[in-house]
Structure formats: structure tokens, C-alpha cells
Amino acid sequence: MKRMLAMLLCLTALLFFNANAFAEVKVSEKGKSSQSSSSLQWGAIPVKKATASSTLVETVNGYTYSYPASNAVDGDIKTAWIEGAKGAGAGETWGQTLLLEFDGTYNISRIDFWLGWARTKELLEKNKRPWSLEVRFSSTDTVYTLEFDKLSYNDTVKAPQSWYLSRPIRASWVEFKIMTVYSGWDGVDDTCISEIACFE
Secondary structure (H helix, E strand, O other): OHHHHHHHHHHHHHHHHHHHHEEEEEOEEOOOOOOOHHHOOOOOOOEEEEEEOOOOEEEEOOEEEEOOHHHHHOOOOOOOEEOOOOOOOOOOOOOOEEEEEEEEEEEEEEEEEEEEOOOOHHHHHHOEEEEEEEEEEOOOOOEEEEEOOOOOHHHHHHOOEEEEEEEEEEEEEEEEEEEEEEOOOOOOOOEEEEEEEEEO
16 A cells, blocks of 8 residues: 555656656747837846857858847847757757846746837738747756747737746746747748847
8 A cells, every 4th residue: 555655656756847848838829019129128137148049141242241139139020039050940859949147037927029020011921930939048958849820010019929927937048949939031041030038
């Protein structure tokens, strides 16, 4: 009897651990208020450093352009971080990552996302954008998988898709990994994120 009770306790603990080590969240579009690019991150947690696993660098008409991680936290949805891996840079093995390090430790309760390259309607539709992202925080082993809608250009620029956490997570950094993407035009493999902002 004692042995059976011990086995049941171990099984319960294992199930509890697995349930809390992975969570799927459907991110919804919250709010419809117009926001200018200069006010996108008003009140957002300061990002000390943004780094990415890869960055697209391309030459067009003799000019070289780069789309670094810092573009995703500059408060301007007309700029974007664009991954530079072969293909879409998505998936468990090849998924590219964006790491945001803060200037301290904060209780994160909301994260706003402007996905794709929202500079113009053509660029938004031409390039790929995340369908799902894995999110990791510095303070927990839990991995969250977020799924996003494929918004029109007008809806993308009007308001972010927001993740409201069920309870705040205290963290000094947060990392996003591209898992799946929405396709753009044929032959265009670049996946773009215009802006991410974290809030207490």
C-alpha cells in the first residue's frame, strides 16, 4: 500500500511538472486606438540590449542594408528585425531567436507584438511573419508558445497583438524563438518582426 501511494505521489509530481513546463497561449488583438510610431513604447520596460541569432544583410542597387535586433525595440514599426538564416528561420531546430535584456529585473504582465514588416502594405504582404513564437524568461524553465493572427496592414498598424500574462513573471530578460510563420510572396523567405514591447 505504501509503495502504491509513493508511486501515485511521484506520478502526480511528474504530471504537475510537465503541465507547468509548457504552456500554449492564443494571443488576441487588444484595443483599436491609433498609435504613432513615436509613442509605441510609452511606458515600456527599457531594453538595455537586443541581440538576435541572425540578421539579414542585403545589397540593393549598390547600397548595403542591415536589419538588426535593435530595430524590434526602437519604438518604430516602420523598421524591423529580419532574420538572416537560410529559409524562413523557423522551427525547433532552425528557429531564429530574439533576446531582449532589460536594465534590471521587472514584473512582466503584458507583451505587445507588431509582427511582419509594417513599413508599407506591400512589405507586410511580401515578407513572412511569425505565426507562433516560443517565449522564455530568465526566471523560469516554463516555455510558452504563443499563436498569432495574420492581420491586415490596417489592423497591424492600428494596434498590437497583446499577450496578457495570467500572473506577472519577474525577469531580467526574455527570449523569443520563431516556430512557425505565415507565408508571404513566393520566393521570399525572410521573417520579420517590427516591434516588441514589454510592460509591467
